[in-house]
Amino acid sequence: MTDQSPSSPRRSGGRAARRALRAAPLATDKRPVHAGLRGGQLRVLSDLDIANIHEAALTALEHIGLADAPPSGIEILTRAGAILGEDGRIRFPRALVEDMLAVACKDVTLCGRDPGNDLHLQGTKVHYGTAGAAVHMVDVEGRNYRESTVQDLYDAARITDQLDNLHFLQRPMVCRDIADNYEMDLNTVYACTRGTTKHIGVSFTEADYVAGALEMLHMIAGDEDTWRARPFVSNTNCFVVPPMKFATDACRVMEACIEGGMPVLLLSAGMAGATAPSPIAGAIVQAVAECLAGVVYVNAIKPGHPAIFGTWPFGLDLRTGAMSVGSGEQALLTAGCAQMHHFYGIPGGAAAGASDAKLPDMQAGWEQMCSNVMAGLSGLNMVYEAAGMHASLLGFCHESLILGDDLIGQALRCVRGIEVTEETLALDVMRTTCLGDGDKAGVGHYLGAAQTLTRMESDYVYPTLGDRMSPKEWAEKDKPDLLQKATARKLELLAAPSSAAFNPALDSAIRARFTIHLPP
């Protein structure tokens, strides 16, 4: 083989190749942060606290139990050993809970359509992604809230697909432009799947819709077996209506999803002070009790089915009764839940990174970072709502999603932590720098040290949009505005071709079979 070969990539010369390499993003294994870094350095609960919360949750399940299971659920749960009371509530003997915890899936893989995007939930591994059911889009330039559409959802998927620090796309907003719920659910699957090869979370409104969605997913996967081997969409089941009631319809959806081979998120979203006890500890107890009931439910249907322990207690502004998600209390609720997941050894998730602010302003920044970094440091497996979420979950914002990637990059850097080794303790470098080496005097600074240069890419996370200029340089560059930069980047990301696009034949087949609202 020579350089004369017309097909040789070397024809263009080494320089171009090096230039391309430098312009390309860092290879995954060279990146300073990535999906699945291990947290756990933060422990807001002591071991005794955890034991007390566990004990209280078991007591609640045994004595209070849950109302409103569907007939199918009553059958499934009582067959497993739960007790149906005369008051219609199902109570859970602690031995039943313990037995089901023993068989529950401890190591959930959430597949991406691209296997490189698979998430391995286990231990204290941390993953960040979107989630929610916002009904508004935040228009940053117009400072406006408008109804969210399927195009907005598709754009969010396309953007998320290209952001390194967003590891999954759970549907963050509702397609308000699709009136029919069945069509909305199917188009949600379509828009998310066409937009990203990362793992996707959706939430079906009714059990009857699941069959249609599975049919579409089998088409996208190729066939049912391929889908079942690597299900790249999971379902969020709001299977309880706190306090301590099953959500009858959502339970039926869950049964259908399990049947269809779809991983499930057992989501309990109580609000501390409204639908959950006001103290943080009590809100965690109730969320844990409800999710334990879910673990029994899932494993009674299919032992070891992949399910995520979704304790999502939210805060409340008790002065107004309005939901509040940006507070320190919220960060503690989520961090405490992460520790309960580790106690059970079951993959878990909770909400963090959402803001009460209406726009991506300074408040949004501090609120999003507070719960995001604490969730990561607590080793939360799935950090839901981690970017783009405003107005206490009512509004989603593409610019904020993009800025969230920078924000989460720094949070992940914190999760990665401090490596203490002989090399990083740097005594030798310090000695040479201060005292010199042989005849050479010490230079008195580390700027040119080999260690500094070799570690500058592997140790430091550089912001994409975050600004580090001096005031002088900033003024010379016409004082760039963070939000305007985010809008420009949004347009750039949306102009790029989608890595997840369907081939035309598949797209036509889907369109022939289903009513698809998004243009081809």
Add this chain to the structure above:
Amino acid sequence: MTDQSPSSPRRSGGRAARRALRAAPLATDKRPVHAGLRGGQLRVLSDLDIANIHEAALTALEHIGLADAPPSGIEILTRAGAILGEDGRIRFPRALVEDMLAVACKDVTLCGRDPGNDLHLQGTKVHYGTAGAAVHMVDVEGRNYRESTVQDLYDAARITDQLDNLHFLQRPMVCRDIADNYEMDLNTVYACTRGTTKHIGVSFTEADYVAGALEMLHMIAGDEDTWRARPFVSNTNCFVVPPMKFATDACRVMEACIEGGMPVLLLSAGMAGATAPSPIAGAIVQAVAECLAGVVYVNAIKPGHPAIFGTWPFGLDLRTGAMSVGSGEQALLTAGCAQMHHFYGIPGGAAAGASDAKLPDMQAGWEQMCSNVMAGLSGLNMVYEAAGMHASLLGFCHESLILGDDLIGQALRCVRGIEVTEETLALDVMRTTCLGDGDKAGVGHYLGAAQTLTRMESDYVYPTLGDRMSPKEWAEKDKPDLLQKATARKLELLAAPSSAAFNPALDSAIRARFTIHLPP
């Protein structure tokens, strides 16, 4: 005594009193957060990591030592047992370091002129405050950087005085309108002291200036004995020029301050990758080594003199060589240092809460929260630069300072943590809410529960300026802008009378003795 008494406050009726009570701030002991909450839930270093860092620091002191001590310092240190090498460096046998750690002050009280503002530094108690040496003021409305003045400094002191979550005022900016350094230092003391009764930190340029400053402080205190009994100003000593050199002049300033009864902050501000090793661990090693040298220095002069272990390593953007303080690496540097302080059992401080952003935007919010909340959760005694600091320490912003109070309030809520008790586990409340009580059915929500109502003020931190409105309400209220609200609050705070104002006789006496630039 009857209601007829003309001087009785009850004449105005109970209703007005209740109204006044409700409008007044919460009594200190009722507040959900306050100075001195205990952190330590976050441990970014393992016990082995800490031991290794300690060992490396001792080795650095023994083998590398520090250059450039002033003659007085050489005399003080060698008399204590340090060794002056032929290369002019002073090396520290580990037994000397250990002996001085044994006599060092473990429990520093930083006094406020109002004793209610005293800070008790000990264990993992956390306090937030300003600091820095910014040369610019950030004009938010004009998006402009201009030189900072003594009036700006006084205003910062007045604002800090009125913010609950700022526990001390260390001079955050330099009075660029005072050309003479002596006058600048004296006017800094004057402006800070006249602006707040919280503890104040300053930094003297030359040893000769200390006498004049002490004279002013004696006048403000009443006399020298009163000053020495409760010194309400401490001095920041940048006593080293990293790597591993004493700052000759600053050492002489330190000696004068100790002589004058002033607590000192032993500040080592290396930049990882430039004046300190690039790895986080190495930067901490060097900062610890330098501060241990400071502990020996101080305690060799006066055993047990109050000194704060000021490991302030900063980050660097290695792509440009510019300082960077808003990164995850910065948060880790600071959190790791806090653990080293606890290891030595000596009160310590470090920098957190500063931003690289030029304005109080979303980036500023996430950067300020990241390091602030991690510093608090690590149990850092003194969190310096916690509010108002922009452009990698070059710019200070009053609006950002005010918003920082909200931000730190939430960080403090996280530091307070989760109380797990029988009451907060809330099983009884859960049972009554779900199952009812006797004949009464359960209401199915917690909004009216006695527990919810009694804890709504003591458990939850409500933002002052942070927005929690629904999009609808927000639109109806003309979409209030966070920064405009902060500017309005700034004007309100600056219009209030100063709690720290000098009586006219004292002010005249100070003005007769010193050149004071601030108008009366």
